[in-house]
Amino acid sequence: MELLLSIEDLRVYFYRPEGVLKAVDGLSYRLYKGEVLGIVGESGSGKSVSVLSILRLLPANGRIVSGSIIFDGKDILNLSREELRDLRGKDIGIVFQDPMSSLNPVITIGQQVMEPLLWHNLCSRSEAYERAKEMLGLVGIPLPEERMKEYPFQFSGGMRQRVMIALALICRPKLLIADEPTTSLDVTIQAQIIRLLKRMKEEFGMSVILITHNLALTTNFCDRLIIMYAGNMMETGRTKDILYNPSHPYTKSLLDAVPDIEVDKELIPIPGTIPNLIDPPSGCRFHPRCPNTMDICKEEAPPLFDIDTDHYSACWLYRRA
Amino acid sequence: MKNDKNKKKMGRSYWSNIWRKFKRNRLAVFGLVFVVILIFLGIFAPWLAPYPYDEVHYEAVWTPPNRQFLAGTDQLGRDIFSRLLYSLRNAIFVGLGAQAFITFIGLTIGLSAGFYGGTIDNILMRIVDIIYSFPSYLLNIILVLVLGRGYFSIFIAISATGWAGMARLVRGQTLSVKSRDFVEAARASGASNSRIMFRYILPNIIGPVIYAIFSGIPGVMLLESGLSLIGLGVRPPMPSWGLMISEATGQFLYNPYMLLAPAGMLVLTLLSFNFVAFGLRDALSARE
Amino acid sequence: MKDRILISVRNLRKYFPRGKALVHAVEDVSFNIRKGETLGLVGESGCGKSTVARLILRLINPDGGNIIFDGIDITNISEKALKPFRRRMQIVFQDPVSSLNPQMTVGTIIKEQFAIHNMGSKQEREKWVEELLERVGIDPNFKDAYPHEFSGGQQQRICIARAIALKSEFIVCDEPLSALDVSVQAQIIKLLEELQRELGLTYLFISHDLAVVKHLSNSIAVMYLGKVVEYAEKEELFGNPLHPYTITLLSSVPSLKGKEADVELKGEPPNPINPPEGCPFNPRCPSKVDICEREIPTLEEVSKGHFVACHIVSDRR
Numbered sequence: 001m002e003l004l005l006s007i008e009d010l011r012v013y014f015y016r017p018e019g020v021l022k023a024v025d026g027l028s029y030r031l032y033k034g035e036v037l038g039i040v041g042e043s044g045s046g047k048s049v050s051v052l053s054i055l056r057l058l059p060a061n062g063r064i065v066s067g068s069i070i071f072d073g074k075d076i077l078n079l080s081r082e083e084l085r086d087l088r089g090k091d092i093g094i095v096f097q098d099p100m101s102s103l104n105p106v107i108t109i110g111q112q113v114m115e116p117l118l119w120h121n122l123c124s125r126s127e128a129y130e131r132a133k134e135m136l137g138l139v140g141i142p143l144p145e146e147r148m149k150e151y152p153f154q155f156s157g158g159m160r161q162r163v164m165i166a167l168a169l170i171c172r173p174k175l176l177i178a179d180e181p182t183t184s185l186d187v188t189i190q191a192q193i194i195r196l197l198k199r200m201k202e203e204f205g206m207s208v209i210l211i212t213h214n215l216a217l218t219t220n221f222c223d224r225l226i227i228m229y230a231g232n233m234m235e236t237g238r239t240k241d242i243l244y245n246p247s248h249p250y251t252k253s254l255l256d257a258v259p260d261i262e263v264d265k266e267l268i269p270i271p272g273t274i275p276n277l278i279d280p281p282s283g284c285r286f287h288p289r290c291p292n293t294m295d296i297c298k299e300e301a302p303p304l305f306d307i308d309t310d311h312y313s314a315c316w317l318y319r320r321a
Numbered sequence: 322m323k324n325d326k327n328k329k330k331m332g333r334s335y336w337s338n339i340w341r342k343f344k345r346n347r348l349a350v351f352g353l354v355f356v357v358i359l360i361f362l363g364i365f366a367p368w369l370a371p372y373p374y375d376e377v378h379y380e381a382v383w384t385p386p387n388r389q390f391l392a393g394t395d396q397l398g399r400d401i402f403s404r405l406l407y408s409l410r411n412a413i414f415v416g417l418g419a420q421a422f423i424t425f426i427g428l429t430i431g432l433s434a435g436f437y438g439g440t441i442d443n444i445l446m447r448i449v450d451i452i453y454s455f456p457s458y459l460l461n462i463i464l465v466l467v468l469g470r471g472y473f474s475i476f477i478a479i480s481a482t483g484w485a486g487m488a489r490l491v492r493g494q495t496l497s498v499k500s501r502d503f504v505e506a507a508r509a510s511g512a513s514n515s516r517i518m519f520r521y522i523l524p525n526i527i528g529p530v531i532y533a534i535f536s537g538i539p540g541v542m543l544l545e546s547g548l549s550l551i552g553l554g555v556r557p558p559m560p561s562w563g564l565m566i567s568e569a570t571g572q573f574l575y576n577p578y579m580l581l582a583p584a585g586m587l588v589l590t591l592l593s594f595n596f597v598a599f600g601l602r603d604a605l606s607a608r609e
Numbered sequence: 610m611k612d613r614i615l616i617s618v619r620n621l622r623k624y625f626p627r628g629k630a631l632v633h634a635v636e637d638v639s640f641n642i643r644k645g646e647t648l649g650l651v652g653e654s655g656c657g658k659s660t661v662a663r664l665i666l667r668l669i670n671p672d673g674g675n676i677i678f679d680g681i682d683i684t685n686i687s688e689k690a691l692k693p694f695r696r697r698m699q700i701v702f703q704d705p706v707s708s709l710n711p712q713m714t715v716g717t718i719i720k721e722q723f724a725i726h727n728m729g730s731k732q733e734r735e736k737w738v739e740e741l742l743e744r745v746g747i748d749p750n751f752k753d754a755y756p757h758e759f760s761g762g763q764q765q766r767i768c769i770a771r772a773i774a775l776k777s778e779f780i781v782c783d784e785p786l787s788a789l790d791v792s793v794q795a796q797i798i799k800l801l802e803e804l805q806r807e808l809g810l811t812y813l814f815i816s817h818d819l820a821v822v823k824h825l826s827n828s829i830a831v832m833y834l835g836k837v838v839e840y841a842e843k844e845e846l847f848g849n850p851l852h853p854y855t856i857t858l859l860s861s862v863p864s865l866k867g868k869e870a871d872v873e874l875k876g877e878p879p880n881p882i883n884p885p886e887g888c889p890f891n892p893r894c895p896s897k898v899d900i901c902e903r904e905i906p907t908l909e910e911v912s913k914g915h916f917v918a919c920h921i922v923s924d925r926r
Contacts, residue, residue, distance in 0.1 A: 017345070042790040042791055042792055043790055156877045157877075158877050159877070186653035186654055186817065186878075187653065187817065187819065187858060187861045187862055188653065188857060188858060188861045188874040189653075189877060190861065190863075191860075191861035191863070191873065191874070192873065192874070194863070195873060213790070213791055214791075214863065215865060216820075216862075216863035216864050216865050217863045219863065219864070219865060219866075219867035220863075220867055243865055243867075253792070254791065254792060255865070256795075257791065257792055257794070257795035258791055258794070258795070258820075258865075259795075259798070259820040259821050259823065259824040260820055260864055260865050260866065261819055261820040261823055261847075261859070261862045261864050262864040262865070262866040263864075263865070263866065264823075264824075267795045267798055267799060267824065268795065269792075269793075269795035269796040269798075269799050270792040270793075270795065270796070271796070273760040273762055273763070273793065274760070274790060274792070274793075289792075334712075334714075334755055335711050335712055335755065335757075338757075501707045501708075502702040502703075502704060502707040502708035503707065503708050503709055503710045505663075505668060505700070505702070505708075506700060506702065506708055506768075506771070507710075507721065507725075508668060509666050509668055509695060509698075509699060509700050510695055510696075510699070510721070510722055510725050510726075510775070511691070511692045511695035511696065511725050511726065512721070512725050513725075516725070520710075520713075520721075521710055524710075524712040525710070525711065525712055
C-alpha cells in the first residue's frame with residue numbers, strides 16, 4: 001500500500017497562564033492511501049489536536065514543539081503559507097462536529113460549496129456550479145439546484161452536515177478528516193451520515209481519518225484504530241483486533257465501561273478522572289486508573305510493544321523479559 | 322480535587338479567583354491604587370487643601386506654579402491646587418453618589434423585570450425605552466435648568482437618565498442566569514421567589530454589575546464636567562474641573578498651566594476608573 | 610408494594626407559543642412508573658422528552674392532562690400545596706456545570722435543600738452533608754470547595770447528592786450522562802443503580818442513548834414529535850419492537866457487535882410547529898399506508914403491557 005501520511009514523534013503543547021499543557025506528547029502513526037483510520041479517545045486525549053496539526057490549524061497558544069508530518073511527500077511543518085493554503089480544502093478536506101458554526105450564515109449554500117473550487121482556481125465558475133450541484137446531489141440533498149440558493153439556517157442539522165461533507169469533498173481531496181462528525185446529531189441521523197461517509201469513501205477512494213469518542217461507531221467503517229489517552233497513543237491495530245482482542249488495559253476498561261445495545265453485561269467503571277495535562281501523571285499516563293499497575297508504570301512511559309501483526313500496545317504488560 | 326496534592330488550593334471562591342486574575346493585570350492594579358488615592362484625596366480635601374477654594378489672592382493673580390501655589394493661581398488669584406482637590410471631592414461625590422443611586426434603581430427594576438417577566442417586564446422595559454429614546458444630554462440640561470444649578474441638581478439629572486442602562490443590563494443578566502439549571506433545581510426543590518432572587522440570581526449577576534458601576538463612573542464625572550463647562554454645572558465660586566477648564570480656555574496661550582492642571586486631573590481620574598473597569602472585565606470573562 | 614404506581618401521567622399536553630404558531634411540544638402523553646423502577650424515556654432531540662420531565666415536576670404548567678403522584682393529582686395544586694411534593698421529587702440535569710450555583714460551596718448547595726424545607730439543626734445539616742457526599746463518592750473534606758474545582762463526573766455526583774438529600778422517592782434524570790466522558794459515564798450509571806437499590810428510588814431516565822437506557826430501565830417509552838409511539842417493558846420493547854420508528858431507531862444505534870443496520874431511516878424529524886397530518890411519523894415511515902396520512906393513530910395495547918400507536922400494527926392484529 002502507498003503511504004499518504006506519516007507522523008513521527010509529534011508533540012503539540014498549549015501555552016496557558018497556568019502552565020504548559022502537553023496536549024499531544026510523542027505521537028507517531030501512518031496512514032495509507034484509501035485507508036480509513038479511526039482515532040478514538042475521550043476529551044483531552046489529544047485526538048483532535050493531533051489531526052488539526054496536519055492542517056496546522058491550531059489556536060494561537062498552541063505550538064507544534066517537535067516531530068514531523070509528511071503528507072503525500074511534502075513536509076507540512078516546512079510549507080509556506082501559499083503551499084499550506086493549497087493543501088487545505090484541496091488535498092485535505094475536513095468536516096467538524098458543529099456544522100452550523102462551520103458554515104457562513106450570510107452566504108448561500110451553493111456559493112459556499114463552489115468556493116473551494118474557485119479559491120484553488122480549479123475550474124470556471126459555470127463548471128464549479130455544475131460540480132457543486134452534482135456533489136450536493138451525491139451527498140443526498142434533494143433538489144440540489146433549488147437548495148443551493150438557500151442559506152444555512154434553512155437547513156436542518158443533518159442536512160448541514162451533508163453540506164459540510166460536500167464542501168470537504170468538492171475538490172476531490174486525498175484525505176478527508178471527520179472530527180466527531182455525528183456528535184451533535186441524533187442517532188438516526190448519525191447512522192445516515194456514517195453511511196454517507198462510507199459511500200463517499202467508496203465513490204472517491206480517498207483516505208479518511210475519523211475522530212470519535214464512540215468506539216461503536218468505528219466497527220463497520222474503520223480499517224484501523226488508534227486509541228488515545230491523555231495525549232498518548234495507547235494501542236493501535238486493525239479495528240477487529242482492537243475491538244475483539246484488546247490488549248491495553250485502557251482499551252479493555254473502556255470496552256467494559258460502555259453499555260452496548262446488543263449485549264447485556266455488567267458495567268465496570270474506570271475509577272478516577274481524566275488527568276490534568278499541565279501536570280500529567282508520571283510514567284504511563286493511565287497508571288493511576290489502571291487495574292494492572294506495576295512499579296515500572298509509575299516511573300517510565302512504556303514504548304509500543306508488538307502484540308500481533310499490525311497490533312501495538314503501549315503497556316509494560318507486554319514487555320518481553 | 323484533580324489531585325490530592327492540590328488539596329490546599331481547594332475552597333477558592335469565585336471572587337477570590339477574580340481577584341487573583343485581576344491582580345495579574347498590572348494596569349488595572351495601578352488604576353485601583355490611583356482610585357483609592359483619589360477617593361482619599363477627595364474625601365479629605367478640606368483638610369488637605371492649603372487654601373479654601375474661594376480664597377482670593379489679588380496680589381498673586383495668574384501666578385505660575387511655585388512653592389506657595391503648587392499648581393499656580395487663576396484670574397482671581399485663587400489657588401488652583403486647592404480648587405483641584407475640591408473639584409475632585411465634588412466629582413467623586415457626584416460620581417459615586419449618582420452611580421450608587423443608579424445601581425440601586427437599576428438593580429431593583431432590572432431584577433424585577435427579568436425575574437417576573439410578563440406584564441411587569443413589559444411595563445418596566447417600555448419606561449426604559451422611553452428614557453432611552455431621549456437624547457440623555459438634552460434631558461440632563463433640561464432637568465438642571467428646571468431644578469436650578471448646583472451639585473444636587475446634577476446628581477438628580479444624571480441619576481434620572483442613568484438608571485435605564487443599568488436596568489437593561491441587570492434584566493439581561495437576570496434572564497440569562499434565570500435559565501441556568503441551578504435556578505431550575507432550586508425551584509424544583511421548592512425554594513421561594515425571594516430565596517431564588519437573592520441567593521441564586523443576585524450573586525451571579527453582581528460581577529457584570531460591578532464592572533458597569535466602575536465603567537460608568539467616568540461617564541458620570543465627564544457629564545458633570547460637561548455640564549459645568551457650558552455653565553450649567555456648579556455655581557461659582559464652587560470649583561469643578563469643567564468650570565476650571567472653561568475659565569482657562571481664554572488663557573491657554575498665556576497661562577497654559579491653568580488648563581493643563583484640571584484637564585490632567587480629569588484625564589487621570591477617568592483613566593484610573595477605566596483601567597479598573599477593564600481589569601474587572603477581563604477578570605470576569607477569563608475562563609479557567 | 611412492588612407493583613405500586615408512584616407516578617402516573619395521563620394525556621399530558623403542552624403547547625409553546627412561537628410567534629403566532631403553537632409548537633406541539635407534548636401531545637397526549639401517558640405512562641406509569643412503578644415504585645422502585647425506572648422508566649426510560651427515549652427520543653431524538655426536540656421530541657419533547659425534557660418538556661415531559663419539567664411538566665411532571667411542575668416547573669412548567671401543562672395545558673392539559675393529569676400528573677398523579679402517589680395517588681394524588683398534583684396537576685393544578687398551588688405552589689404552596691406543592692411544596693411537600695417537591696420534597697419527594699428531584700431532578701438531575703444534563704450539564705452539571707450549569708446545575709450548581711457557582712457562588713456557593715458544595716456543602717452550602719446541599720444544605721440549601723434542608724434550609725428550604727426547614728429540616729434539622731445547624732449541626733445536623735452539617736452531618737447530613739458529610740454523609741451525603743460520602744455516599745456519592747466525594748471526600749467530605751471537600752465540602753467547602755466550589756463547584757468549579759471539581760471534574761464533570763464529580764460535579765454530577767454532587768448533583769445526585771443534592772437530589773437524594775431530602776430522601777426523595779422520585780428522581781428525574783434528564784440526560785445525566787451526555788456531558789460526561791465515556792470512562793466516567795459508567796461510574797455515574799453504577800452510582801444511580803446502587804442508590805436505587807439501597808434507597809428504593811424511582812427514576813424517570815431521559816436519554817437519547819439507547820444503550821444506556823436499555824441498561825438502566827425496567828420499561829421504556831419511545832417519543833416522536835411530542836407523542837409516545839411505543840411503550841412497553843424493556844425486554845418486550847427491545848425483543849419485539851413494533852412501531853416502525855422504534856425499529857429503525859434501534860437499528861440505527863451503532864454496536865460493537867458490528868451489526869449493520871438493515872433499515873435506514875430516511876429524512877429528518879418534521880417541524881413541531883407544523884406537524885404532518887395523520888401519524889407524525891408518516892413522512893419517514895417505510896411501511897406507511899393511506900390511512901397514516903389522514904388519521905392520528907392512538908396508543909393501543911397490542912399485547913399485555915405493550916402499547917403502540919400505529920395503524921399498521923393495529924390492523925395486523
